[in-house]
């Protein structure tokens with residue numbers, strides 16, 4: 001519908017062919033195996049789900065404006081937060097960066113023509129859309145009120161919403177995740193250009209690689225847990241039912257075995273994005289490249305061993321709690337290392353403050369707060385008090401929304417010229433980035449406090465003494481909603497009216513910038529060869545040449 | 560209610576201990592946030608594009624050493640925090656043996672509380688000041704969670720198993736009781752209050768409750784009503800073990816295991832009799848899962864537990 005916006009015959013002399021103009025029919029889009037087009041298909045779908053999840057969030061924040069339950073019914077409220085959680089986790093955050101930026105950029109960054117399995121890539125989009133249809137059906141049929149956690153026996157025997165359809169939707173979406181994960185792993189292993197050794201990979205690619213491993217290993221466990229829920233609810237097989245010797249805690253173990261790593265599925269890609277943004281706008285090599293890689297690898301391994309920290313009050317043995325507490329402290333270390341390394345990448349840089357950099361700085365701040373509050377939750381006695389309260393709600397939103405969504409927006413701005421060939425309006429974008437940071441902090445910081453004061457989560461009505469914090473949070477949410485919508489508006493605007501970007505408006509290193517913007521269907525005119533590592537923003541051992549123009553750095557030596 | 564509270568009431572012996580860890584974590588977090596924000600903004604301003612700050616070579620110390628330095632510093636900090644929180648957690652695991660035992664049932668969407676005296680209350684919990692109280696809890700339908708913010712106490716209440724929590728109240732007053740685990744439509748209405756009374760007042764309160772049988776006496780009636788007595792009687796028609804003195808004893812099972820007859824064992828014997836069959840008996844006892852309500856179950860178990868005292872002369 002909008003290819004016109006990228007009219008190649010625009011007054012700029014001869015434009016090389018771009019993936020956007022490779023076909024104009026709907027059919028050419030729906031049958032494409034070009035990773036860049038599939039990324040665009042995903043982007044459209046995710047935008048839709050982000051809206052649906054956002055509307056549910058708006059309903060929640062409106063209802064909580066007053067202590068009494070007045071806007072929605074209790075059931076309606078429960079369905080709203082379940083919808084918000086299910087859609088935002090599985091239909092937005094988990095796929096977000098890997099299927100859009102990852103899909104678009106990984107082949108470009110490693111100098112490949114496409115993904116290793118282009119048709120599997122398209123298939124994964126169709127699976128995702130099938131899951132999306134099931135999710136839409138669930139919503140239209142009245143929704144579901146189990147929370148995104150599907151705890152038994154509530155989900156199997158007591159909830160009266162469409163649990164089967166909702167669990168089915170998530171189950172199907174998981175296969176799309178797995179397909180993308182397998183594809184990324186295979187691509188990074190087999191499609192690297194000559195000379196692109198593992199330790200020359202940009203950190204974004206490392207983020208995609210580690211997240212894919214987590215996706216491929218964790219998602220099957222979720223599929224299994226959901227299948228058991230469906231078998232118990234749909235077929236009456238007693239699996240978790242205590243009346244038949246089953247154990248409801250077994251479900252929690254299975255669920256969190258996936259869902260804790262899922263937090264890393266949502267955040268590892270952002271680590272990659274932020275490393276690209278910080279280096280480019282600080283004109284600096286990344287500080288401690290290898291440590292950044294090891295930190296991601298460490299997180300993706302130890303992240304599998306900490307799921308029990310969601311169950312400290314579940315009735316699990318205290319000694320098990322102790323072990324999970326220990327491992328949760330251990331997994332905090334690599335996250336701290338990443339924050340320090342980003343910070344020191346600023347040291348002696350030539351720092352510019354374009355919108356992507358503002359998003360990156362916002363990310364580092366919010367992620368640091370999110371990570372530090374994780375230490376509170378890793379301490380068993382403190383967790384006992386604040387778990388299942390708004391403290392936890394604030395904590396994971398700081399990581400997954402303040403962190404991952406900020407990184408997604410930052411990355412989207414940074415690579416927008418690459419994807420569309422157009423520049424976004426810089427002043428608006430800076431304004432949106434700053435507004436997003438403060439809107440976010442305004443919305444979620446009061447939640448830490450009210451959670452510590454004892455406000456339980458998933459409450460439709462609440463004691464009046466918590467109202468002031470809810471009012472603050474709801475007011476902040478208004479700003480935040482505006483900060484999320486604004487970029488959608490000006491990015492859409494820029495498709496038609498944005499200035500042409502040229503091939504490399506940021507003077508960024510990285511193979512993706514060495515081809516045209518938007519790239520041709522097969523990415524590179526000739527096979528790139530790589531002789532050096534990433535982020536060569538200045539000669540080794542020194543800082544950027546003060547006062548001189550940036551030295552022209554190329555990773556490959558292709559023309 | 561004047562003013563806006565920024566810190567929750569501390570009304571149990573555990574509360575100051577939890578708050579000490581919380582405060583330490585706050586300080587650590589504040590220091591790290593200031594450090595990161597200070598460095599980040601400091602660098603961002605000093606090395607902004609076009610500034611005159613010298614850039615040159617990186618000082619030698621800013622290499623591997625600093626990476627190893629901050630990795631070990633954060634690891635050490637993490638270990639220290641773990642050690643502190645872990646020690647506090649372990650110290651609070653075991654309730655004192657003389658703790659007052661109160662039974663709690665969670666059910667959509669109310670809390671039912673039974674005191675040893677037989678007093679029963681809904682959505683309220685009266686406890687004596689300064690005396691350790693042990694809550695023995697289970698749920699009838701879905702998972703609930705017993706949460707008293709002022710006590711820094713939270714424990715899930717799970718169908719099919721007993722969970723325990725204990726506390727010593729240190730401030731008389733009324734405090735919120737919340738259900739903290741999402742349990743269906745009226746989850747947010749599943750709240751009540753905890754009333755901490757001086758011990759004399761508690762005794763007075765508990766006697767003023769409608770005079771009734773205590774829990775064990777109610778259980779003795781249920782034992783007959785459910786038909787347990789038909790088998791578990793000396794010289795009855797079925798060969799079934801006597802239950803007096805069972806609680807707290809070692810039991811030899813048909814498959815050769817020996818288990819301790821604790822409360823959970825008694826429950827399981829009633830709900831899942833096939834799981835632990837007593838040596839020398841046939842597995843003829845029917846399961847009472849779904850037959851006996853959670854409340855009946857608790858009463859019968861209390862009755863069986865009371866038989867220990869009766870049996871020891």
Ligand SMILES: [Cu+2]
Nearest residue numbers: 260263307310
């Ligand atoms: Cu977790």
Ligand SMILES: [Cu+2]
Nearest residue numbers: 738740742746
């Ligand atoms: Cu509840």
